[in-house]
Amino acid sequence: MKTIALIAHDRKKQEMLKFAQDHSEILMQYSLVATATTGRILNENTQLKVQPYLSGPMGGDLQIGARIAAQEIDLVIFLRDPLMAQPHEPDITALLRVCDVHNIPVATNEGCAHLLLKALAQMNG
Numbered sequence: 529m530k531t532i533a534l535i536a537h538d539r540k541k542q543e544m545l546k547f548a549q550d551h552s553e554i555l556m557q558y559s560l561v562a563t564a565t566t567g568r569i570l571n572e573n574t575q576l577k578v579q580p581y582l583s584g585p586m587g588g589d590l591q592i593g594a595r596i597a598a599q600e601i602d603l604v605i606f607l608r609d610p611l612m613a614q615p616h617e618p619d620i621t622a623l624l625r626v627c628d629v630h631n632i633p634v635a636t637n638e639g640c641a642h643l644l645l646k647a648l649a650q651m652n653g
């Protein structure tokens with residue numbers, strides 16, 4: 529089963545929750561992973577089953593990055609906050625870099641996330 533990573537910064541978490549609710553029929557066909565707080569919000573407020581890693585500031589982006597490097601993640605939806613500096617900015621840069629190294633599609637805003645998820649669903653038939 530293909531795997532999607534879902535990650536959202538704090539001021540994007542409500543947007544991620546609404547995105548997941550709106551796209552739950554597609555998302556439930558995939559294995560889902562997330563950073564800790566994003567995953568907890570999705571597990572508590574949707575029917576989706578999301579495997580949580582550590583919180584982003586505690587290394588969760590790097591854990592997911594390692595799975596991307598191992599070719600175990602097929603799509604990354606990372607709703608970043610473009611208006612607030614993050615203490616773990618180097619980890620975020622590393623995650624995005626490893627997506628480019630391994631040619632893994634990554635959406636950093638909801639508009640792109642919608643398009644990529646639809647495309648992935650169509651590719652799967």
Ligand SMILES: O=C(CO)COP(=O)(O)O
Pocket residue numbers: 535536537538562563564565566567582583584585588589620
């Ligand atoms: O900081 C994050 C991504 O960089 C997200 O982590 P949380 O989902 O634990 O808030």
